[in-house]
Amino acid sequence: MQMKNKLLTLFVIFVGLISINWHSPSVQAATTIQNPSKVLVVYDSLNERNHRQEDVQTLSRMLMSMGQQVTMMAMSDYHAGMISKGHYQAVITMINWPGMKFDNPAFDRDRHQFNGKKLHIGPLMTADEKQNFPGNWQEINQQSFILKGQNNRYEQQVDFQRQIQLLDKVTGNEQALSQLVAANGTNQTYPFGIINGQDAYLPFFSSKGATLLSSIQLIAQWLGVHGNYVPYVDVRDFTPLSSFTATKEFIKNLDSLERNLIITTTSTTQNTDTKTFKNYLKFLRTMTRDNRAVVYLNVPALNGVDSSNDDTLMNMLTQEISTLIENKIFPLGISAPTYWNFDKYYQLNALNFGDATLLYNQINNQDYHTQTSTAKAYQTMFFAIPHSALKNIKWNINGRYTDFTFPMPVTVDYHFPNSKAKAEKINREIKALPFAPENQYLYQFNTGISTQTQNLRGKDGVISLNGTPVSEIDFHQIKQQTAGIRKNQDQTGHLTTRRIVDKINNVLIVIIVVTLIVLFGMLAIGRKLYLRMFKNRNLKRTKGAKKK
Incomplete structure (x- = not known):
């Protein structure tokens, strides 16, 4: 019995070693609310x-x-x-x-x-x-x-x-x-x-x-939540495949809107050398010029994520963030469907990149990885209200705008237009909103995104990278450094050092598994020998009793 307990203790220790070696730190912890209600x-x-x-x-x-x-x-x-x-x-x-x-x-x-x-x-x-x-x-x-x-x-x-x-x-x-x-x-x-x-x-x-x-x-x-927030406008799902004509029309009207926008964009790690992707980057730079808009990075479509590899999502977002930064695009938050905050894997490997999130409803096609019933409370979380949800409300206004405010950060949510006509329609609808324009995102909020090597922060009117204002950074040099690092990436996007760690982990796991098999084999053999010895001893006693 003592031998069995010792083996079980060893097994627990080995499992702990596996968990320590198997999981390496991925994303810097996002700023979550300390002791939330x-x-x-x-x-x-x-x-x-x-x-x-x-x-x-x-x-x-x-x-x-x-x-x-x-x-x-x-x-x-x-x-x-x-x-x-x-x-x-x-x-x-x-x-x-x-x-x-x-x-x-x-x-x-x-x-x-x-x-x-x-x-x-x-x-x-x-x-x-x-x-x-x-x-x-x-x-x-x-x-x-x-x-x-x-x-x-x-x-x-x-x-x-x-x-x-x-x-x-x-x-x-x-x-x-x-x-x-x-x-x-x-x-x-x-x-x-x-x-x-x-x-x-x-x-x-x-x-x-x-x-x-x-x-x-x-x-x-x-x-007991108190605040006075005027809604921002978010325009969701700008991608490298968005309509060229619609995008040009949308950008043409940006200045006339007289308000900061939050552009949520879904980027990619593939085909980044194509003209389409370069146009996408150019459009994003134009939209964010003079802080007319801030960028939130939308999480990728799950059909592009290998759920069998726990690091794929984290690596994909890390690479997307690096690509945007080296092209002078600075995401200051993460955008995702609400259900992602009820999944431990998505919290750890996606939402934790940013201390600001913008969540929206997604009723269909909910693909959980590790579902949980409890969501995390992030430092800044925007409540996206679909623009259609505000239709048919009669506003009693003295002047141009209502003085109605929200107690928490809110956006009026639009989808990025896919035609010139829809771009014109969105422009008209945004101008007709009853809420006064908000133009102070970088002063009102302190938000950013962090990877293991890059820390973006928008605060007090300035966007900084690793503590240095982006206006003072040589991004050509950053681009060269990033390109050199990517040469060492394998087909799955892992760094060479990560592959080495993975191989060491695999070797350790094999050794541990073999050791456990041997130990439990010895336990089984020892148990059989003990039972055989016990039976022989009882048999001799029985024969001795019969002779008497």
């Missing part, structure tokens, strides 16, 4: 049948952009004690498919005993939840409403409500930031969203329109 979101269903999964994803993005460490969990996956074990500061119940009436008694009990912040979104409030809000609850069916924002800054007729629970009025210390006005001619008003101490309630949620704006305000107020 931990929020648990328990939703009843993604409700894919009614296409409501985007609402769940939007809520998670919203919370992340407010600096929260978010854990998302389906109600069916919740087990007793998870709230207390998770040490959460806030718990959100989201009813996304009320018709199914999903329930989890263990969650209901734990939520009732939880002493932190609690928010209920949607119908089907329990009796103990309603008790946290003084007043008379009303069950209203088959009704249309107009939602009016705080101080009547905006309004919109919202989706028809089949069933909704509302308080008739706000009393005592409760807060209501927006109002619902019945559209049946009675003009009856109800509070949309209520905060009473640590408890809050939203009667419904949406990823678009006035409902989204009012939800953002209430959730931020409930969490």
Whole structure:
């Protein structure tokens, strides 16, 4: 037995050695928020049948952009004690498919005993939840409403409500930031969203329109998140294959927009000597001239990533960043689908390159590598609102722009145009936005991207590389140095030193595996010899007893 325990101890040590040698440091750690508030979101269903999964994803993005460490969990996956074990500061119940009436008694009990912040979104409030809000609850069916924002800054007729629970009025210390006005001619008003101490309630949620704006305000107020951010405009998915004509038209109108843009670009590590790629680089330099736009690097399409090699994604992004830098293009953040922040592999090998991220919804084609329920809280995270989500909102404006601001960094999201006509349309839509132009990105934010050898930083109006302003750097020399390094790369893009480390790792693993096989073989042989000796001894005793 002692021999077996020793072998098991050796096995644990060997496994530890494997893990140490097998994984080498990859990306410099991004600046994440120290000790962020931990929020648990328990939703009843993604409700894919009614296409409501985007609402769940939007809520998670919203919370992340407010600096929260978010854990998302389906109600069916919740087990007793998870709230207390998770040490959460806030718990959100989201009813996304009320018709199914999903329930989890263990969650209901734990939520009732939880002493932190609690928010209920949607119908089907329990009796103990309603008790946290003084007043008379009303069950209203088959009704249309107009939602009016705080101080009547905006309004919109919202989706028809089949069933909704509302308080008739706000009393005592409760807060209501927006109002619902019945559209049946009675003009009856109800509070949309209520905060009473640590408890809050939203009667419904949406990823678009006035409902989204009012939800953002209430959730931020409930969490104690305060800020005054005017939205930037991001134009997403500029690639080397983007339309030449559309790009020229888009660039021609940049100056007339009078605002900083965030251009998210998907680069490549292949065919970088072609005229198409050189035009792509030229266009990016033109767009970022005089800080008219800042660049965020979008993560690559997964069909171009070898998921069997843990370093492929990291190496690909490292090479893309180096190529952009040597061509005087300076990405200051990472752009990715929301679900990438719910994957440990993507967090480590992609999102960690930047301390600023811009996340957007991607409902289909979600290809996880190592899925996790908890997202990281990065220092700066932009909440991208599709421009279509702001349509049909009536803004009450005195002058050219609204004074409405957001409590966290926000962008109005457009796709890069693929035709001259669409470029002209985007130009008109951006000019018509109700938000004042923002032109101070490099002064307002301190963001950047880091690899093992390059540290880009945009701060106080200056972009610097490894601490030196880029205006003082000889990029021709950097290009020559990078070209020399790439000569030592193999077909997979790994550096020669990395190949040597990999070979050493492989040799060590073979030695360790062979050693373990020999040790366990000896254990098996020793066990057989011991059993045989034990049987022979018992047999002799039995024969001796018979003779007596």
